[in-house]
Amino acid sequence: MVSRRNRSLLSLSIFLAVCAWQVSAAAIKGETAVPVGQLSVSAIEEQLQDCPLVQALNQHKVLTKPATSSLSSQIFAFLFPGSPAVNALLATLYISGPPNFLLALCPPNIDPASLSVMVAFAVGGLLGDTLFHLLPEIFLGEDEHDKVKFVMVEPNKNLLLGVAIMVGFITFVAMDKGLRIATGGAGGHDHSHGHSHETVDVSAKTSGADVKGSKDSLRSRKQAANGKPTDPAPPEHEKEISASVKLGGYLNLIADFTHNITDGLAMSSSFYASPTIGATTTVAVFFHEIPHEVGDFALLIQSGFSKRAAMGAQFLTAFGALLGTCIGIAVQEYGGGSASADGGPVVGLWGTSLQWGDMLLPFTAGTFLYVGTVAVIPELLETGPDRGVELRKTLTQFVAMATGAGIMLYISWS
Known part of the structure; x- marks a missing residue:
């Protein structure tokens, strides 16, 4: 039977x-x-x-499998109601505006190392978006609810997609390495890690200034007791900040501007791939931007910026995301697609069906892989002498990382 x-x-x-x-x-x-x-x-x-x-x-x-409208899809439809270009511009405003406005609530002496839980959550979101959404979309395409979809296997096409992923990864390696060379090894994209060392340096200089100030105060009292005019004490804001720390602050602004350009490219490429990919990428980048912007803010404060000047500089670097989005939209609109209007054959890059616009999404995946692993994981691996505290901290970080990845998995699954 x-x-x-x-x-x-x-x-x-x-x-x-x-x-x-x-x-x-x-x-x-x-x-x-x-x-x-x-x-x-x-x-x-x-x-x-x-x-x-x-x-x-x-x-x-x-x-x-009838089509259902989940809560997340309803929210995404409300936030992104337009064409791919319009939705990409809206997403850029979402990821750039709120994180920068949150800086007004941050105290100037915030320690970026205290953001480790938020950083772990952002890592889970970035890796989840890359592994659950971007990579499947790059090699297999987006599913449609009303019909099955077939994938045409092109070996050379897959190779070029892998090359684009690697180019995105290497681009961030070069940017991070160049920043470290320019700052004498104190810079880098892992802001919380780099900032902790710079905080020690600045605090040491401050302590030295305090000792010098106490000596000056003692000398002033002696001069007053002898009837001699006292020397005015140096103002608090004129404390010496090393040239390397100042240089690190300015170079970090350049790196932040470049990083925001790649975020803009991610917005455009993901929304042109599909609305779901665009929405999930926006969520992942948004949660990454919060600790990223706070870390940059702390570095600028340590480099001698006032709070208002640091916030203004961060708003200026946010225009890099808008620039990247506009570049990505132009590439998608005028760089050609994978299909021709008359249904005839399309000869793309190196004899494949790929066009330049198809390379933006794998480039974005490569940058996300770097940011989510090499740039941030070393910070999460740092440990202190207290084993009990470190075990609790590590458990919290893993829970936060799993939560970030779980959100991405839930959005994709539903």
Whole structure:
């Protein structure tokens, strides 16, 4: 007796055989819309939808998995109601505005190391978005709720996508390395890690200034006792800050501006890929921007900026995200797509179906991999002498990281 599962497999095999026979017969009679060998990827996908097997699979998918409107999809539809270009610009405002306004609530002496839990949460979100959304989208494409989708395997296409991912990764390595060389090894994208050392240096200089101030105060009292005029004490804001710390602050602004450009590229490439990818990328970048902006703010304060000047500088660097978004939109709109208007063959990069616009999303994935691993993980690996405190701190960080990744998984799953 044939089981239900075996009957389903048998039916699928029969459908497949019938579909293959019909396609072969049509090819023999010359009924294909475009000669074989000159079909574009989009034309192949359109003709596959005419196959009886594919139509049966589409009906089965609609019946077994009806489209539902989850809470997250309703929120995303409200936040991103326009075209991919409009949604990318809106996402850029979302990731740039609120984190910068939060700086007004930050005290000038905030320690970036205290943000380790938020950093761990951001790491989970970035890695979750990369592994659950970006990479599947890059190699397999986005699923559609009302029909099945087929993937045309192009080995060289996959290789170029991998190259774009690596280029994104190496780009951030070069930027981080250049910043470290310029600052004598004290800079880097891992702001909390770098800032902790700079805080020690500045506090040491401050302590030295306090000792000097106490000596000056003692000398002034002696001069007053002898009837001599006292020397005015140096103002508090004129405490000496080393040139390397000042240079680190300015170079960090340049690095932050460049980093924001890549965030803008991520917004444009993800929304042109699909609304879901764009929304999840926005969420991941938003949670990463909060500790990132606070860390930059603390570094600028330590570099001699006033709180107002530091906030103004951070707002200026936020324009890098807008610039990156506009560049990404221009590449997507004018850099060509993977399909031609007449359904004919598309000769893209190095003989593949890829266009320049298709390379932005894997480039973004490479930058996210660097930021989520190399740039931040070393900070989470730092430990102190108290084992009990470090164990509790580590547990909290892992919970935060799992929460960030879990949010990305939930959005993708639902």
